[in-house]
Amino acid sequence: MATSESSLRTDGIELLHLYHQNPSIKLRNKLVQLHTGLVRKMAHKFSHQCNEPYEDLEQIGYFGLIRAIERFDPSQGYAFSSFAVPYIRGEMLHFLRDRSTLLKIPRRWQELYNEGQKIRKDLAMSLGRQPKDAEIASELRVSVQEWQETKLAAQNRMPLSLDATAVNYVDCQITLGEALPCPRSHVLLQQEEERQQLQGAINxxxxxxxxxxxxxxxxxxxxxxxxxxxxxxxxxxxxxxxxxxxxxxxxxxxxxxxxxx
The missing domain is CATH 1.10.10 (Arc Repressor Mutant, subunit A)
Structure with a gap:
């Protein structure tokens, strides 16, 4: 088994070098077949966290794998899997975002969030102010990090109204619907967002x-x-x-x- 896996890795490296030197659809398809495991693993993981079928996620993931194959430079000396996974994951996340799919959260987090909301109200009344996360976490007997992750998970699964106020100015309000970019500018805005994220990560x-x-x-x-x-x-x-x-x-x-x- 170990010999077989080692052979696949060797074949994959050789094909990546060949594809980088002389790209072709035939070589690309071979590379896709060799790395289907990356896509299937990610699709399986996402399928337990959203309402989309595994098959749809897998198909979307292959677009990310193809993008990674086309952009990978084997001469840089790092593993293809490490390079490809963010592309695969990114395609699936973009798909889920575009479909407005709500994430599932573990039952424990749902119960913890509901209990935390009750504690928040009780503490607000007794303290005369909004309680801090550390105070709520202490009452729940969990770490501050777990409480914050629980809150974030619950907030991310709540749909937003397009009539909700996104920005307040002195003389007017802008709703979330008005703030959304038009389809023509979506790609440019996404590219700028990715550029800023990359620069922030580099810093x-x-x-x-x-x-x-x-x-x-x-x-x-x-x-x-x-x-x-x-x-x-x-x-x-x-x-x-x-x-x-x-x-x-x-x-x-x-x-x-x-x-x-």
Whole structure:
């Protein structure tokens, strides 16, 4: 079994190099077949957290896998699976967002949220002010983090009215419906949002990995030139890039609700 898995990994790496050098639909389809497990695993995970059929999620996930195959550069030295998972997950999340699907939350979180709301009202009356999350969590005998995650999960599954006020100005109000972008501008806004998210994630990197990522990927310098600017060797720049990419994947990957019982 281990030999078979190792062989598949080797075949996949070789095909990724071939595809990067000379892209073709035939090679791309082979790569899709080799990495179906990434899509199926993600679709299975999402199917327990939303109301969409597993088959629909799987089909959407393949679009993300294809995007990852087309954009992956095997010469960068990092694993394809780590590169592909955010693309697959992103496509599924965009699909769920567009379908306005409500996330399921674990029963424990539902009960915890309901109990927390009761405690909030009681504490507000006894304290004469709105209680802090730490005070509510203490009464519930859970950590502050679990209470905050519970609140977030409950809020995310509540549909918003398009008549709800999104922005207040001195002389007028803008509703959520009015604030939504028109279809023509949706793609541009999404691209700008992704660019800002990426830049924000890059800013969170440690100094040397951040410098390496900015010089090689944003300024398109060679690793040799980047090494001169940073004051290190090209091999060290490669290590900085690997760490930077791994950290970026962690920072950018969407947070999915745990399934729990």
């Amino acid at each position: 969170m990197l440690e100094e040397k990995p951040r410098m390496a990522v900015e010089m090689v990927f944003l300024k398109e310098l060679s690793r040799k030139d980047a090494a001169k600017n940073i004051g290190t060797s090209p091999m060290t720049v490669t290590r900085y890039l690997q760490k930077g990419i791994q950290d970026l994947i962690c920072y950018l990957q969407p947070q999915v609700m745990p399934t729990g019982s």
